[in-house]
Amino acid sequence: MKKVLQSFFAPTLGLVLALLAGTTILVCLGESSSVLWEALYNVCFTDFGLGYTLFYTTPYLFTGLAVAICFRCGLFNIGGEGQLYLGAISVVVVATALPGLPSIVAVPLGIATAFLAGGLWGGLAGWLKARRGSHEVIVTILLNFLAIALVNYLLLYPYDNPHGQNPETLEIGESYRIPTLHTLSSWIGMPVFESTPANVSLFLALLMAVACHFFLFHTSRGFELRAVGQNADASRFAGIRVSTQTITALFLGGGLAGLVGVNEVMGYHYKVVEGFSPQYGFTGIAVALLARSSPLGIILSAFLFGILQNSARELEFLSERVTKELATVIQGILIAFVAAQYYWERIYLHLKKRFQSRRQPA
DSSP states (O other): OHHHHHHHHHHHHHHHHHHHHHHHHHHHTTOOTHHHHHHHHHHHHSHHHHHHHHHHHHHHHHHHHHHHHHHTTTOOOOOHHHHHHHHHHHHHHHHHHSTTOOHHHHHHHHHHHHHHHHHHHHHHHHHHHHHHOOOHHHHHHHHHHHHHHHHHHHHHTTTBOTTOSSSBBOOOOGGGOOOBHHHHHHHTTOOOSTTOOOBTHHHHHHHHHHHHHHHHHHSHHHHHHHHHHHOHHHHHHTTOOHHHHHHHHHHHHHHHHHTHHIIIIIIIISSOBTTOOSSHHHHHHHHHHHTTTOTTHHHHHHHHHHHHHHHHHHHHHHOSSOOHHHHHHHHHHHHHHHHTHHHHHHHHHHHHHHHHHHHSOO
C-alpha cells in the first residue's frame, strides 16, 4: 500500500500544480477563478460531459498502448498518426467493397481490417529497422506523411462523397456501424450519455489494455519482447531473435493505433473526414510516458487526457475571454505539469531523505 501511495504522489502533485497554474492564468485574464473548476466538473460529473470525455479517452487508450508496447521493446513509435489514418480509411475501403455483409460478420471484419492496416504500416517500419538498420523514429515520422497523403488522396478521389461539401469519404453501411453507449444503455433500460458520440469501442480499448498486460507479463513472447527492450545484445546471446521482436512490436503498435478508426469511423462519423484526428498519435506518446508504459496504467492516463481534451472545449464555451487557441495553451500547461512526474518524484525523494536524516539521532 505504501508503494501504491508513493506511485500516485507525483501525478497527483503535478495535477494540483497544473490546476493552480491554469486558475492563475484565468485570473490574470480577468476571468473568474471558478471557470476552470466548473469546466472540470462538467466534463467529469455531468452525463453529457462525461460521455464526451469517454469518447476522447478511447483513441488515447489505443494510441497510448501503441506507443507503450513499442517502448517495452526499446522502440520509439512516432508513427501512430499515420497508422490510425490508415486504420480508418481501411474500414471505408472494406465497407465499400463488401456492403452486403450482416453485422455479425461486418463488425469483426471492420475491426480486423483497421488493426491489420495499421499493423502492416507499423510492421513496415519494424522491417526497415530490423533488416536495414533504419532508425524507427525517422522512418515512422516519414511514414506519417505518406499515410496522411495517401488517405487524403483516397477521400478526395476514389472514395469521395459527392453529396458532401467537405473533404470526406462515402459513409459506411449500417451493418458496419457499432452502437453508441447511449444505445447500449437504452437496451438495458438505463439510458445514459444521450447526444454524445461515446460508443462501444471504449470496451474494445479496455480489452486491448488488459490483453497487452497479459501478453507482456504473462506470456513467453511478451517476456522476449521486454527482454529485447532491456538489453538487445544480451537477448541475442540468449537466443532471442531481436529482429523478429522488433517487427512484432511495431506491428502490434501499428495495429493498436489503427483501431482508432473503429472509434472514429464505425462508431462516430461513419466516414473518414479530412483532419479528423487532433494529433491523437502524438498525444499517445505523452499518455504512455505518464503511465510508464504500463498497459493498465494507460487506462487512467488516457482518461486524464480525455478530461483535459474535453475541458479545453468546455473552457471555450464557458468563458468569453478564453479562445480556442488559449484553451489549447492551458491544456498544454496542464499536460506539462502532469507529465513532469519524474521531477516531482525527485523532489519527493529529496524531501523524504532530508526528513529521515533529521529524525536520526546525532
